[in-house]
Amino acid sequence: MSERTILVWFRNDLRVHDNEILLEATRKADKIVPVYVFDPHYFTVTPGGGQKTGSHRAQFLIESVADLRHNLQKLGADLLIAHGNPAEVIPQLAVQYEVNEVYHHREVALEETNISEEVEAALWKMKLNLKHFIGHTLYHKEDLPFPIKDIPDSFNTFKKKVERDSNVRPCLATPELINMPALADAGQIPTLDDLGLPAPGADVRAGYSFKGGETIAWHQLEQFFANYSAARNTKSTRNSASSKLSPWLALGCVSPRQVYWEVVKHGQEINNHPLMLELLWRDYFRFMFKKHSHRFFNPEGFKGAAPELADNQEELFEQWKSGDTGVHFVDASMHELNATGFIGNAHRQAVAAYLVKDLKVDWTRGAQWFEEKLIDYSPASNWGNWAYIAGVGNDPRENRYFSPKAYTELDPKGEYVKLWLNSQPVA
Incomplete structure (x- = not known):
């Protein structure tokens, strides 16, 4: 009787504990092939001239993938690193390692689900199944x-x-041992330079640091x-x-x-x-x-019309994203975001509300900027929150105006503004 092999396609589930696709694969197959694909699509330049994935988020991803590989190695396995379009890479690996089925966790945002559907269609032509699991909530x-x-x-x-x-x-059990076929080449985890991104650098003003994994x-x-x-x-x-x-x-x-x-x-x-x-x-x-689904990405969201916009969109948006609006708390928050890839939730609400309600700039531009900069970017949370703040989200109350905490409440002594506006980063 021939051995059964399952390819485990990791995406936004970079862990060995409480991971259904990994546990189920070890139970159902004789051997598994854990795979992570670095898709060039996520490291392109956007129509607005920015990066789809900024340096801080990319660095955190690289660290998380490296830690996943290390943890799989402790279980007797490895993580196969591939580069390219998943709809091409996954079928190629399935052929190479004589895979019987592919497992992955289902995503919800349109772009991510489209990628899954492309992979599923390619596998279907090979008479292979892409099995979907639910494990993100x-x-x-x-x-x-x-x-x-x-x-x-x-x-x-x-x-x-x-x-x-x-x-x-x-929580689900953790596999005690993972059997793998011999890998022809486990692949190299890319550097930021490989992905076409500069090193983000460190800013000691943050007082904290993030490392993925x-x-x-x-x-x-x-x-x-x-x-x-x-x-x-x-x-x-x-x-x-x-x-x-x-x-x-x-x-x-x-x-x-x-x-x-x-x-x-x-x-x-x-x-x-x-x-x-x-x-x-x-x-x-x-x-x-x-x-x-896609309604969250439309300027009008769940409403009949998008919010009112100012005439000088480009100028106002440039001031906002670079922290040059003249509103000290907003500017300080944007400086921290750009320097570290992270700001607290109350700060996000404050700068988003200012962009949409005060500057009257298209809220989707702010959401795209957060997508590039935030190391904790998640499509549903990011776009859902922005639509909510812009007043076009799925809140049943008409003309809802989301009111964030006052700047003085968030920074009563002005220490935050002083730190991020009046001091220089130290490498």
């Missing part, structure tokens, strides 16, 4: 109290019903719980609520389920925990993308 789609088409277009309604009527599944994700999670517990003991959680886990969640270096069960493990109340609200918003936008 806290709540599994099949466990929701409503079908996707009937998901409430109000976050609060969604939150109440899910918390009341749904349960979070347990599942290993670091767990350190970050444990550090958050340590800080949060200490702050609770002093009854001051204001500065401890931000986990900064979003970059690792975006690439699937840690799963939402793992975060949930760590909250439970640490004996902290679920419904009022800041991490739960973050994960629920993340789920909500992913399910909304599954429901509405």
